[in-house]
Amino acid sequence: MHSMSEEFQSLGFPEGKRYNSFVGYFKRKYGERLQKIVLDAGFTCPNRDGTAGRGGCTYCDNAAFHPSYSTPGKSLRRQLDEGIEFHKVRYRTTEHYLAYFQAYSNTYAPLERLKQLYEEALSHPQVVGIVIGTRPDCVDEAKLDYLAELAEKHVVIVEYGIESCYDVTLRRINRGHDFETARRAVEMTAERGIDVGVHFILGLPGETRQMMLDACRMINELPVRSIKFHQLQIVKGTRMEREYAERPEDFERFSLDEYLDFFVDMLERLRPTLSIERFVGEVPPRFVNETPWGLIRNVELLRLLDRRLEERATWQGRKL
Numbered sequence: 001m002h003s004m005s006e007e008f009q010s011l012g013f014p015e016g017k018r019y020n021s022f023v024g025y026f027k028r029k030y031g032e033r034l035q036k037i038v039l040d041a042g043f044t045c046p047n048r049d050g051t052a053g054r055g056g057c058t059y060c061d062n063a064a065f066h067p068s069y070s071t072p073g074k075s076l077r078r079q080l081d082e083g084i085e086f087h088k089v090r091y092r093t094t095e096h097y098l099a100y101f102q103a104y105s106n107t108y109a110p111l112e113r114l115k116q117l118y119e120e121a122l123s124h125p126q127v128v129g130i131v132i133g134t135r136p137d138c139v140d141e142a143k144l145d146y147l148a149e150l151a152e153k154h155v156v157i158v159e160y161g162i163e164s165c166y167d168v169t170l171r172r173i174n175r176g177h178d179f180e181t182a183r184r185a186v187e188m189t190a191e192r193g194i195d196v197g198v199h200f201i202l203g204l205p206g207e208t209r210q211m212m213l214d215a216c217r218m219i220n221e222l223p224v225r226s227i228k229f230h231q232l233q234i235v236k237g238t239r240m241e242r243e244y245a246e247r248p249e250d251f252e253r254f255s256l257d258e259y260l261d262f263f264v265d266m267l268e269r270l271r272p273t274l275s276i277e278r279f280v281g282e283v284p285p286r287f288v289n290e291t292p293w294g295l296i297r298n299v300e301l302l303r304l305l306d307r308r309l310e311e312r313a314t315w316q317g318r319k320l
Helices: 006-011 021-028 076-088 113-120 141-150 168-170 177-189 211-218 239-246 258-269 298-311
Strands: 035-040 097-102 125-133 155-163 195-201 226-231 275-278
Touching: 006 168, 021 275, 035 125, 076 097, 076 113, 076 211, 097 113, 113 125, 113 141, 141 155, 141 177, 177 195, 177 211, 177 275, 195 258, 226 258, 239 298
Parallel strands: 035 097, 097 125, 125 155, 155 195, 195 226, 226 275
Antiparallel strands: none
16 A cells, blocks of 8 residues: 555656646656747737627736737747847746747638748747647647647647636636537647647636536546646726626635635646646736735745645645
8 A cells, every 4th residue: 555655756746746747847858948938929819800709708808918028019030039038037047948829819810821920930049849829719620730740840839728618607708619619629639749738717707616626527538738727817897807896706716825725626636647837827916906815926826835735745636
């Protein structure tokens, strides 16, 4: 019979952690830290232009997620150069970078246009790969075949915003696609040997804590490599801000202490092979009416998560 510590050590999590950290996975796979440079390539999204809907998702203000160097008026080369300068201050030893097409839906254009943009980014001497943030309803076989070709020579990660496993929630937030569309997009991408990441928001209206925990089963079944979670942040000027003012009882809100415990509950239910890229989101304070956790930085939150896992003597996947 294994002791608890032996069982957790045998999972081989990076850096002695109690969960599978994405940074650790990356270092093991590529032998170095690869820093993402966020790009705005001027895309829109089918949920804004009328194809799938109008007005976008109810929680969305894309400006809230942008670093200062990333603006669509600048060429990709300039955004990359400025992004590398920006990150050099913090990560002095980083030599290679990933071009992160982040703003809106970055496969939402004809294939020829996508080829031009991706190849322009990959031509930068310090860029070794691309990360493409997009929606599950914005890919098709031809685009994925092209990305599979790119992945033979470069790092290629496709990151899908799924946000929730529940269709009732997806309708309520005006997402414009259902969970089955997300599942199929993820499967089509993984079938081609492309690394897949997914994104979920915790605390969307109508979802109880139990629903969020139950979603882990559906997440575990997706053939994805990495996952990002954000706590819901109510951004000023969005439709969700109005909805929250009118029906606050429909929203699960977490204190920092509650969120740490809740996320540990989630980790226990997530398969150990899933790399955790983020467990919280940071929106600049000017975009929100309240910062209930104070101005605490991501690095400190990661320390608190490590400590909570240790205090509870638990680890990712323990309850599977």
